Amino acid sequence: xxxxxxxxxxxxxxxxxxxxxxxxxxxxxxxxxxxxxxxxxxxxxxxxxxxxxxxxxxxxxxxxxxxxxxxxxxxxxxxxxxxxxxxxxxxxxxxxxxxxxxxxxxxxxxxxxxxxxxxxxxxxxxxxxxxxxxxxxxxxxxxxxxxxxxxxxxxxxxxxxxxxxxxxxxxxxxxxxxxxxxxxxxxxxxxxxxxxxxxxxxxxxxxxxxxxxxxxxxxxxxxxxxxxxxxxxxxxxxxxxxxxxxxxxxxxxxxxxxxxxxxxxxxxxxxxxxxxxxxxxxxxxxxxxxxxxxxxxxxxxxxxxxxxxxxxxxxxxxxxxxxxxxxxxxxxxxxxxxxxxxxxxxxxxxxxxxxxxxxxxxxxxxxxxxxxxxxxxxxxxxxxxxxxxxxxxxxxxxxxxxxxxxxxxxxxxxxxxxxxxxxxxxxxxxxxxxxxxxxxxxxxxxxxxxxxxxxxxxxxxxxxxxxxxxxxxxxxxxxxxxxxxxxxxxxxxxxxxxxxxxxxxxxxxxxxxxxxxxxxxxxxxxxxxxxxxxxxxxxxxxxxxxxxxxxxxxxxxxxxxxxxxxxxxxxxxxxxxxxxxxxxxxxxxxxxxxxxxxxxxxxxxxxxxxxxxxxxxxxxxxxxxxxxxxxxxxxxxxxxxxxxxxxxxxxxxxxxxxxxxxxxxxxxxxxxxxxxxxxxxxxxxxxxxxxxxxxxxxxxxxxxxxxxxxxxxxxxxxxxxxxxxxxxxxxxxxxxxxxxxxxxxxxxxxxxxxxxxxxxxxxxxxxxxxxxxxxxxxxxxxxxxxxxxxxxxxxxxxxxxxxxxxxxxxxxxxxxxxxxx
Amino acid sequence: xxxxxxxxxxxxxxxxxxxxxxxxxxxxxxxxxxxxxxxxxxxxxxxxxxxxxxxxxxxxxxxxxxxxxxxxxxxxxxxxxxxxxxxxxxxxxxxxxxxxxxxxxxxxxxxxxxxxxxxxxxxxxxxxxxxxxxxxxxxxxxxxxxxxxxxxxxxxxxxxxxx
Numbered sequence: 001x002x003x004x005x006x007x008x009x010x011x012x013x014x015x016x017x018x019x020x021x022x023x024x025x026x027x028x029x030x031x032x033x034x035x036x037x038x039x040x041x042x043x044x045x046x047x048x049x050x051x052x053x054x055x056x057x058x059x060x061x062x063x064x065x066x067x068x069x070x071x072x073x074x075x076x077x078x079x080x081x082x083x084x085x086x087x088x089x090x091x092x093x094x095x096x097x098x099x100x101x102x103x104x105x106x107x108x109x110x111x112x113x114x115x116x117x118x119x120x121x122x123x124x125x126x127x128x129x130x131x132x133x134x135x136x137x138x139x140x141x142x143x144x145x146x147x148x149x150x151x152x153x154x155x156x157x158x159x160x161x162x163x164x165x166x167x168x169x170x171x172x173x174x175x176x177x178x179x180x181x182x183x184x185x186x187x188x189x190x191x192x193x194x195x196x197x198x199x200x201x202x203x204x205x206x207x208x209x210x211x212x213x214x215x216x217x218x219x220x221x222x223x224x225x226x227x228x229x230x231x232x233x234x235x236x237x238x239x240x241x242x243x244x245x246x247x248x249x250x251x252x253x254x255x256x257x258x259x260x261x262x263x264x265x266x267x268x269x270x271x272x273x274x275x276x277x278x279x280x281x282x283x284x285x286x287x288x289x290x291x292x293x294x295x296x297x298x299x300x301x302x303x304x305x306x307x308x309x310x311x312x313x314x315x316x317x318x319x320x321x322x323x324x325x326x327x328x329x330x331x332x333x334x335x336x337x338x339x340x341x342x343x344x345x346x347x348x349x350x351x352x353x354x355x356x357x358x359x360x361x362x363x364x365x366x367x368x369x370x371x372x373x374x375x376x377x378x379x380x381x382x383x384x385x386x387x388x389x390x391x392x393x394x395x396x397x398x399x400x401x402x403x404x405x406x407x408x409x410x411x412x413x414x415x416x417x418x419x420x421x422x423x424x425x426x427x428x429x430x431x432x433x434x435x436x437x438x439x440x441x442x443x444x445x446x447x448x449x450x451x452x453x454x455x456x457x458x459x460x461x462x463x464x465x466x467x468x469x470x471x472x473x474x475x476x477x478x479x480x481x482x483x484x485x486x487x488x489x490x491x492x493x494x495x496x497x498x499x500x501x502x503x504x505x506x507x508x509x510x511x512x513x514x515x516x517x518x519x520x521x522x523x524x525x526x527x528x529x530x531x532x533x534x535x536x537x538x539x540x541x542x543x544x545x546x547x548x549x550x551x552x553x554x555x556x557x558x559x560x561x562x563x564x565x566x567x568x569x570x571x572x573x574x575x576x577x578x579x580x581x582x583x584x585x586x587x588x589x590x591x592x593x594x595x596x597x598x599x600x601x602x603x604x605x606x607x608x609x610x611x612x613x614x615x616x617x618x619x620x621x622x623x624x625x626x627x628x629x630x631x632x633x634x635x636x637x638x639x640x641x642x643x644x645x646x647x648x649x650x651x652x653x654x655x656x657x658x659x660x661x662x663x664x665x666x667x668x669x670x671x672x673x674x675x676x677x678x679x680x681x682x683x684x685x686x687x688x689x690x691x692x693x694x695x696x697x698x699x700x701x702x703x704x705x706x707x708x709x710x711x712x713x714x715x716x717x718x719x720x721x722x723x724x725x726x727x728x729x730x731x732x733x734x735x736x737x738x739x740x741x742x743x744x745x746x747x748x749x750x751x752x753x754x755x756x757x758x759x760x761x762x763x764x765x766x767x768x769x770x771x772x773x774x775x776x777x778x779x780x781x782x783x784x785x786x787x788x789x790x791x792x793x794x795x796x797x798x799x800x801x802x803x804x805x806x807x808x809x810x811x812x813x814x815x816x817x818x819x820x821x
Numbered sequence: 822x823x824x825x826x827x828x829x830x831x832x833x834x835x836x837x838x839x840x841x842x843x844x845x846x847x848x849x850x851x852x853x854x855x856x857x858x859x860x861x862x863x864x865x866x867x868x869x870x871x872x873x874x875x876x877x878x879x880x881x882x883x884x885x886x887x888x889x890x891x892x893x894x895x896x897x898x899x900x901x902x903x904x905x906x907x908x909x910x911x912x913x914x915x916x917x918x919x920x921x922x923x924x925x926x927x928x929x930x931x932x933x934x935x936x937x938x939x940x941x942x943x944x945x946x947x948x949x950x951x952x953x954x955x956x957x958x959x960x961x962x963x964x965x966x967x968x969x970x971x972x973x974x975x976x977x978x979x980x981x982x983x984x
Contacts, residue, residue: 032914039922040910042857042897046923049856134840213861213869213923213957264859264923265957297862522921522958709917709959716960740866740955748952748961753944755962778960 011422011430011664015650018574020700020763020770026534027769030705031541033527035520047217047234047261048294055219056085058283058293059136061126061143062303063118066154066373066733067168068147070116073126078139083131085287087139090115090125097282100274101244103484104343105492108169108178108371112248112278118147119168119338120373121735122302124275129283129291152373152733156312156335159370168338168371178340178369181489183351185426185660186362191327195318199399204803205387207310207335208725209301210380210717211745212522214264216273216304217294220280224288229256229281234263235273239517239549239557240498248278249285259550260519267717268379269306270521271561274341276305301743302735306378307727309346309387310335317395323403325414328355329364330391336369339376343492344369346377346384348483349562351427352666353385353474356392357436358414363426367487373733381717383562386780389473393784394802397470397791407470407788408444412437415472422765428661431474431669432651432772435697435762440472442758443673443695452677452691460796465680466690467793471785475670475698477773479562480652482665496654500568501555501646504533504576508625510604510618512537512544514573517557518565519548523775524706528566529573531702536577538601539617556646563773566702567668570768571647579643587624588615590631651766668764670772672696674715674785676752680793682815685808687723687790692752694781697760699772707774708757714778716751722783723805724750794818826886830855831899841887846870848886849896857897857926861955868954871927872896878934897926900933908974909933909967918967920958927954932968941972 038044075087090113100110113124126143130136151166153159153176162176172178192198218233229249235242238260243253258277263270280293295304311334318327334346347367354363382389396414400407415436416423423431449468456466481498485491503515514529526546534541549555559565585596588606592599592615600609607614623630624641631637655663677691694711701707724744728736737743763770787801790811797818799811806814827836828848835853849858849872861869863882870881873895901907906914909932919925928951935942935950942950947965956964 033917035922036914036919037903037906037910039919039925040906040913040929041901041903042855042926043903044922046856046859048850048860051851134842211957212921213867213955214859214921263921264861265921267957297864522923524920705917709920709963712960712962713920713958714960717957739864740862741864745955745957747955748948748965751960751962753948753962755960 009424012651012653014766016766016768018768024535026531026541027702029531029703031527031531031703033524033706034530034541034546035524035526044262046214046264047232050219050232050261052219052221052290055290055292056129056131056287057133057136058280058291059128059133059140060124060279060299061140062299063114063121063123063125065118065147065149066121066152067150068118069150070114070118070125071146071148074144075126077142078128081135081139081142083135084128084139086129086283087143088113088127088282088286093282096250096285097278098248098250100248100278101241102341104178104340105485105488105490106172108172108340110339110341112275112282120375121733122299122375124279124303127279127283129287154373154729154731154733156310156333156370156372159335159372160333160368168373176371178336178371179344179489180368181487182366183659184364188327188329188362188364191362192318192329194320195326196321197319197403199317199395199402201315201395201398202802203313203315203391203394205309205311205390206804207307207727208380208721209306209308209727210267210269211743212263212265212267212269215295215297215300216270216276218277218280219290219292220277220284221290222281222285222288227251227255230259231256231277231281232259232261233273233277234261234270235277236266236270236519236521236559236561237272238551239554240559241272242551245274245277248274249281257550257552260548262520263522265522267381268383268561269304271306271379273305297740298738301738303375305341305376306380307337307375308380309377309384311387313391315391315395317399319399323405323410323413325358325360327362328360331366333368333370335372335374337372337374337376340371341376341378344487345484348487348665349383349385349476350388351662352429352476353669354388354427355425356389356474357416357434357472357671359416361426374729379561381714381776381779385476386783389780390784393471393473394787397788408440411440411472428655428663430664430667432667432764432766433762434669434671435760436472436671439671439695439697439760440673442760443675443693446695446756446758447675447691447693465682465793467678467680467789467791469674469676469785469789469792471674471781471788473672473781473784475563475672475774475777475780476666477563477670478567478649478666478668479564480649480665482652482655482663486655486659486662486665497648498558499556499646499648500572501557501644502569502572502576503549503555503642503644504580505642506580506617506621508622510543510616510621512539514544514546515549516546516569517549517554518559521560523560523565524703525565525569527706528702529569532570532573533577536573537580539604555644560775563775567767567771567773568647570771571650572645574768575645575647576643579645580641583624583641584617584620586636587620587631591615591623668767668772670696670698670774670777672777672781674781676785676789678789678793680790680811685811685815689752692755693758694755694778695758695760696774696777697762698774699764699767700761700770701759702771704759710775711757711778712755714776715755715782716746718779718782719751719786720746721779721804722786724807726805824887826890828853828886828889828894830894831896839886841885843886844882845884845886845889846881849881855896855898859923859926861923869924869927871930871954873930873934878930897929900929908978909971911974912971913967916963916966916970918959918964924954924956928956928964932971936972944969
């Protein structure tokens, strides 16, 4: 039956124009990053580096309560403070500025300053603009607020049953369930009924977050003459959905220009900012002066737009008599915090690769998204799919333990085989290509698994506990926008575009300017663009410079997110380059008296094939810009040498109406195998890394050095998620992680000293050159690999890892429990 | 309430009238206009704002500008230029020791101090030297590679000079 359903499904034709396996000059090189020299001398333009004439500074009064009604606010003392220009409460803000953008459907109303009620500790209650940040913070201290506390919901399982005054958003009904939906893909009941073995686990994924070292910031200006806002901000997605800020600000979209700044890290958490820029813009309009608002660290920890997933899972995995995995069932409660900006898009991410690299043929997912008195969820490297990787790999390890199977052999047996791609998984998503055995084999070879097994056995004799972990996980890349709404009960705005545009201009001297529609995020967009354009036009990288479009001049640009940027900008650059190449050949063909088909690009020149006759691009460019009368009087010869090109998603289809098939929405499928070797000190619970191998397959690699950087950086964040990090709330919703002394992230002593990175390249048949995304992978494989490694080390004690983070004190607790048995 | 503060930063004097509570980091960034020093946590944990005071690294978010009157402040701007990167900056460029660049200035100052006292550090000594600062992008490994590379570059330069 599954086979029949599969046969009916068609795969759209590939739009790949540049096939993999070409002889390439720039793509694939370890080119030093073009972004770096200015960053190394301290000349990056981050949000706080923007300074406008007459600029004021904002500060925010944050709620000390998790859930309370605002009875009264007295701002008179704050307003009387010299140097203070405006103090606005939620009520005043609401007169001029509407709710913040919300992609959830039906939406949950959220305001940049709380109106009537606060719903989490740290939520803005009033905002101030003053001559300096110091004075603004003084003024915040003079605001008097009377609250009436309300019952607090801080536990995700209790949230399911909350009623009455404990309901955060009563206008949506008398409960705190943001969305509840059950999905069945394939013959899941039948597969469980026929199962020989059913493995069950309860798993807990903790709330953590990206915590880039630069917080979110914006400088907003409102020109009273033109009625137009200009907002400098370290946000992304501004050329996609930035116009939604204009809706919040109650102006038409063309009365708002968003100018990107560089971002000092994001990892998803600056995906689409709204609270910070809307606060700055609201105060700018009120005061008539530019206003800077930059979160301090406490604000970023307690009230940024982007806490990560926070999930409780009850899972069942069905296996047949031959130990083939056949079906997976997950009941998940996800704690979304006080608002619901992206709906349950995070579970779309999970469902895009819920069966991992395995041939599991049916899936049941019962999703309950709850609202609690915590900061809202947003995006963090993996966007929810890193959680399902953890869950699936935990279930796979559990199956191996229960059936006493080898963790490698069991995976190999259940892998989708190389010849079976493109491969539809039960949810309807397509995996474009892969070679999972090759990745695992490479990792095992790099690690010297046999050698470590011997050392492990010897160490155990000395009472030392060494463990080897294994995770074989997917890294979906290039999301399609259907996942924004396909899981909703009420679909809402059913968009289907998620394009990436680019502008390329060759100036009169033949140098290229590339204008990106998305910001620098801490990734390498300029280096990617330079390598790909150099390849396309056979230009020297030094002849290419990169700029960032604001929204006034911007084309459609979805930006980085879901590991899509390199794939998408490659598509856009290939499109733009073809237009420019055609024009170069047209002009050169006329000047050289040669047919276009006789020409080729070679080292910055247009050459007649098979000859040494040709013209430099610089000479043609000069002709194109300044010598119109050298050419025939036909429109195709008109002045200029530039192109705009907007590249649409390479492979996406619509979901079925009944959602038994979610369509193709995340098909460019990367893969990884992580194998850490650790030692656990059972007296202290401290984990030390002895080795770490991470092999990734991200298709054709543009720059192995920067890809390895993502893998290692992501792995360090995965170490944080697995062992240390948690946004910790007590039962009253008080936030206990309000500083970097409390929210513990790995420093150099906590990460593996040498993450040995390997690459396998299985090109995508659907993207230019076969590139796949690779920006998130490290964090998507490390947590399950570490959980498995800890279990492996402590197998003699029988310790089981079902919840993260496994902090030293928690691990000591588990060891103590095991020893007491 | 304001007081005149004159700081010597990278050998140059910067004077301004500031409140006594003005942080050194804010003075460097917003009064001296040297934006290479970045502020990450403002409570002394992340180390992004690390500068040198009288040749010793310090967190500029934990010092008041007035305290630094008559002391020598050194920031990332004292190293190389884009046209002529210092060996450390060159090492970071070659070995991909940065991604977003926000922690980089602090790391460069730590490495500067290390190499002044220990021109040929081992990898473990480099690790120790940067162990107080946070980087959220790289996983630290390539930062260690970068500093080790700077040692090679310096040795190479010294060799050239001797020849």
